[in-house]
Amino acid sequence: MSYSKDFTVAICGGGLCGLACAVALSRAGISVTVFEASSFSQEAGAGVGLGPNAVRALKGLGIFDAILARSDQPEPIPRLFGFVSAKDPHDFIFSVSCCEDPVALAIYRPAFLDAVVELLDPSIIQFRKRCTSIDVSENGRHVMHFADSTTHETDLIIGADGVRSVARRFVIGELAKDPLIYPNTAAYRGLVPTEDLRRAGVQTELTGRPLCFVGLDKHMICFPIKGATVINIVVFLSDYDKPPQSELPYPWVESVSQKELKEHCKDWGHDPKIILDHLKNPSKWSIHALDPLQNYVRDKVVLVGDASHAMLPHLGAGAGQGFEDVFVLIQLLTHPRTEKSNLSDVLARYNDVRPPRANDVLRASARAGRLYDSFRSPEQDKTRLQTELSGIWEDVWSYDLHKDVTTSFETLHRLHVF
Numbered sequence: 001m002s003y004s005k006d007f008t009v010a011i012c013g014g015g016l017c018g019l020a021c022a023v024a025l026s027r028a029g030i031s032v033t034v035f036e037a038s039s040f041s042q043e044a045g046a047g048v049g050l051g052p053n054a055v056r057a058l059k060g061l062g063i064f065d066a067i068l069a070r071s072d073q074p075e076p077i078p079r080l081f082g083f084v085s086a087k088d089p090h091d092f093i094f095s096v097s098c099c100e101d102p103v104a105l106a107i108y109r110p111a112f113l114d115a116v117v118e119l120l121d122p123s124i125i126q127f128r129k130r131c132t133s134i135d136v137s138e139n140g141r142h143v144m145h146f147a148d149s150t151t152h153e154t155d156l157i158i159g160a161d162g163v164r165s166v167a168r169r170f171v172i173g174e175l176a177k178d179p180l181i182y183p184n185t186a187a188y189r190g191l192v193p194t195e196d197l198r199r200a201g202v203q204t205e206l207t208g209r210p211l212c213f214v215g216l217d218k219h220m221i222c223f224p225i226k227g228a229t230v231i232n233i234v235v236f237l238s239d240y241d242k243p244p245q246s247e248l249p250y251p252w253v254e255s256v257s258q259k260e261l262k263e264h265c266k267d268w269g270h271d272p273k274i275i276l277d278h279l280k281n282p283s284k285w286s287i288h289a290l291d292p293l294q295n296y297v298r299d300k301v302v303l304v305g306d307a308s309h310a311m312l313p314h315l316g317a318g319a320g321q322g323f324e325d326v327f328v329l330i331q332l333l334t335h336p337r338t339e340k341s342n343l344s345d346v347l348a349r350y351n352d353v354r355p356p357r358a359n360d361v362l363r364a365s366a367r368a369g370r371l372y373d374s375f376r377s378p379e380q381d382k383t384r385l386q387t388e389l390s391g392i393w394e395d396v397w398s399y400d401l402h403k404d405v406t407t408s409f410e411t412l413h414r415l416h417v418f
């Protein structure tokens with residue numbers, strides 16, 4: 001088989017970002033193989049909200065229509081959050097309004113993965129291939145080592161292996177301190193039928209826009225799904241007095257009792273209490289994040305997605321940053337002048353533009369969580385929260401990604417690489 005480039009690519013991790021990369025590279029005629037640790041049958045069924053910047057990046061990658069077709073939305077629509085006091089009488093605090101075209105899409109992770117896998121030649125993906133380390137061979141190529149004792153040699157590795165990335169270990173160096181932290185935030189998740197809540201007397205309107213009930217050191221997100229017949233509930237509890245800890249023992253997801261969760265939220269008012277009464281079998285997710293990395297590239301190993309910038313999910317922006325990474329990387333790798341001999345220069349441009357942008361969003365996500373969790377009462381905090389919340393999505397959603405690509409190409413021309 002003949003390929004459009006004189007270099008080969010291996011992708012470590014076939015999650016949201018790894019597969020998006022694989023589709024774009026194979027469509028451009030580049031030799032690519034994906035190594036995925038799991039089999040997809042183990043996929044957790046969580047939902048992912050994609051904001052306007054994520055939608056633009058996926059459209060730019062040419063995979064948006066396939067994903068939309070697998071979602072339960074006919075088209076992307078504005079899904080702007082409202083903020084409500086968790087205490088009685090649930091005063092309305094703030095309504096997000098931002099961007100010219102704030103379209104968004106909510107999709108189940110497995111549906112996203114199914115949509116993207118369908119666009120790939122099955123021989124490109126190898127499942128149950130857990131990469132354990134990466135090193136450099138004598139001829140200067142990269143070698144991936146797998147748990148089944150096999151190896152794979154390639155010119156370029158894209159590390160898309162998520163928050164506990166092995167590729168990141170190569171990029172930061174074996175001796176560097178692991179940037180993975182537990183910032184003392186846990187998310188309790190579950191689904192509740194809308195009709196049950198209505199019958200039980202919940203007054204707050206939950207079927208229109210997504211809502212966030214704000215309180216002190218905790219908040220609850222209510223997100224209508226499946227044509228608003230079901231409400232996806234996520235309660236975030238944070239301990240801001242403790243310093244961030246190093247990684248907790250794995251796995252980070254466990255079943256918890258409803259009683260435990262209700263005990264944490266007993267100072268909340270009428271509607272959140274009823275919602276928690278109906279949240280059967282909640283699961284508790286210990287949310288991990290990264291201290292910002294300065295570099296996403298070393299030699300010819302490049303990080304995308306959570307491997308490089310796993311963040312707290314308070315702006316619903318983690319996957320979106322991953323798709324921005326993928327969009328920029330694909331523009332660079334598929335440029336007609338990119339070849340094996342100039343890959344280092346090309347990857348250096350990715351490293352110029354992506355860490356500053358994604359780390360800004362990472363920090364903004366942590367700040368957003370602190371804001372939602374700082375609400376004592378309407379009298380004390382309503383005006384402050386209205387001021388501080390306004391505008392925090394603008395920077396995430398309205399970012400001009402094409403400018404970064406143009407600047408990168410200009411630099412490569414100026415340096416006579418292109």
Ligand SMILES: Cc1cc2nc3c(=O)[nH]c(=O)nc-3n(C[C@H](O)[C@H](O)[C@H](O)COP(=O)(O)OP(=O)(O)OC[C@H]3O[C@@H](n4cnc5c(N)ncnc54)[C@H](O)[C@@H]3O)c2cc1C
Nearest residue numbers: 013015016017037049131161162305306313316318319320
């Ligand atoms: C509670 C919660 C809510 C969220 N909500 C949103 C939201 O609304 N919007 C949003 O944009 N983001 C959200 N996120 C973040 C989003 O889920 C992540 O940013 C996104 O999944 C990252 O995609 P990824 O491809 O980088 O990593 P992943 O999706 O984690 O994929 C990594 C893949 O690599 C594989 N892998 C791991 N290690 C290896 C290895 N050693 N060898 C081979 N394969 C390996 C894994 O099996 C996996 O398939 C949320 C996160 C959480 C925790």
